[in-house]
Amino acid sequence: MFEIEKIREDFPILEREINGYPLVYLDNAATTQKPKQVIEAIVDYYENHNANVHRGIHTLSEEATSMVENARLKIARFIGSNDEKEIIFVRNASEAINLVMYSWGEKNIGKGDEVVVSLMEHHSNxxxxxxxxxxxxxxxxxxDVDEGGEIRMRGGEKREFQGVRVMSLEQTLGGKTKLVAITAVSNVLGTVNPLEKIVKMVRAKTKAKILIDGSQSVPVMKTEVGKMGVDWLVFSGHKMLGPTGIGVLWGRREILEEMPPFLYGGDMIGQVELGKSEWNELPWKFEAGTPNMAGMVGLGAAVDYLEDLGMNEVWKHEQDLVAYALEKIKGKAEVYGTGDYKKRAGVVTFNLPGIHAHDTAQVLDGFGIAIRSGQHCGAPVVESLGEMAVARASVYVYNTRAEIDYLIDKLVEVKKVFRKR
Structure with a gap:
């Protein structure tokens, strides 16, 4: 198990008080807090190495370039790629998906072609x-998603929802399927999708490309893109202890080589003449302009931190907390998604009967507890639950069972507030 108190010492923000109470941060599916190791890496970059990367001859530029490309290498190894040039730096997962859409989708998706997504996708996907x-x-x-919050793999009735026919994965696939874009873990329900089975079915029935949104999975699970059998993986740095404004698109080299640039400008070019231009090689072909160097270095430091913890241990901790939370909240709230913690990441989505999710979150904030409320950039799946908003508590490496106990205890206080009204 984690040395949790030692880990917590690495996160300065956890020393804060909110409304006179110690901060209990349970909004990790939205963004995670940053350890001092990441903060110090960013400060060190700006204090000692700041310069524009690539093509600079002077010492600072060479140092900055080395730090950025070293971070790229770390991230490639972290997700199981043996080729760091398959790592494209972007602002976030949303930009990575848009890059694929504009660069590959515009060229390869045409009239009558079919794109497959799931009901549980984040709005970005x-x-x-x-x-x-x-x-x-x-x-x-x-x-479609079944009553247990899991993707329907086979069979079942097709149904209409919000004017769209939803169905099992098997029923969506066919000769016209050009792309399957699926989240690895639902940010609303916490469902861990069976990617191995999904990929196997897609490959058996179609020639489609596969994009995986790993925003919620890469931060908590060991990821090995070489074994996944997919074409693209996207994720954001800020959900895995890294800074905001930095994310990653991983793609298979042969596909990335064929894709045209997404943005144009400096650094993404190989040669420029007044009448024509040639593009740089991978990965810089997709990284136009001055990049977020400090963000790249910070994400590299976040990867170092997670690897020191061990991703298998991170996942064990996540599973321990979500299993504990599901047991403790039972009978005290309406909980959405699968009750099997082994199929669930560290997300517990719930509502208190008769109390709006925003009200729940606001009262909990009065006790120093930070949770998220609303539709979580997943309006269709939330509305499929028969709700317009839900509350979401999500855990990460620095959270404890004691914090879960505190949350459950204060849910009683939320009920008391609205009982009086």
Whole structure:
């Protein structure tokens, strides 16, 4: 098990008090806090090495370039890629998905083609493909989610929801399927999707490309892209102890080589003449302009921190806390998603009967507890639950069972507040 108190000492913000109470931060699915090792790495970069990267001859530029490219190498190894040039730095997972949409989708998706997503997708992995399909005259197919919060793999009835027919994965796939874009872990329900089975089915039935949104999975699970059998993986640094404004697109080299640039400008070019230009090689072809060097260095430091903990241990801790939370909250709130903690990451989504999720979150904030309320950039799946908003508590490496106990205890206080009204 973790040396949890030692870990907590690494996070300065956990020393804060909110409304006179110690901070209990349970909003990790939205963004995680930063250890001092990451903060210090960013400060060190700015204090001692700051310069624009690539092509600079002077010492600072060479140091900055080395630090950035070393971070790229660390991240490649962290997700199981043996080629650091498959790592494209972007601002976040949303930009990574848009990069694939504009660079690959615009060229390869046409009228009558089909793109498959699931009902549980984050808006970034839904709206992006909605827009492409509308523009191209393609068809968006939606995989249903069952009553237990899991993707429907086979069979079952097709049903209408929000004017769209939703169905099992098997029913969505066919000869016209060009892309399957699926989240590894639902940010709303916490469901861990069976990627191995999904990929196997997609490969058996189609020639489609596969994009995985790893925003909620890469921070907590050991990831090995070489074994996943997918074409792209996206994730954001700020959800894995890294800074905001930095994310990653991983893609198979042969596909990235074929994709045209997404943005144009400096550094993404190989040669420029007045009448024509040639593009830089991977990965810089997709990294136009001055990049977020400090963010890259910070994300590299976050990867170091997680690897020191061990991703298998991170996952064990996550599973321990979510299993404990599901047991403690039982009978005290309406909980959404699977009750099997082994199929769930550290997300507990719930509502207190008769109390709006925003009210729950506001009262809990009065006790120093930070949770998220609303639709969590997953409006369709929330509304499929029969709700307009839900409360979400999400854990990470620095959270404890004692904090879960405190949350459950204060849910009683929330009920008392609204009982009086």
């Amino acid at each position: 839904l709206v992006t493909w909605q827009m492409l399909c509308q523009k191209k005259g393609a068809v968006l197919r939606v995989v």
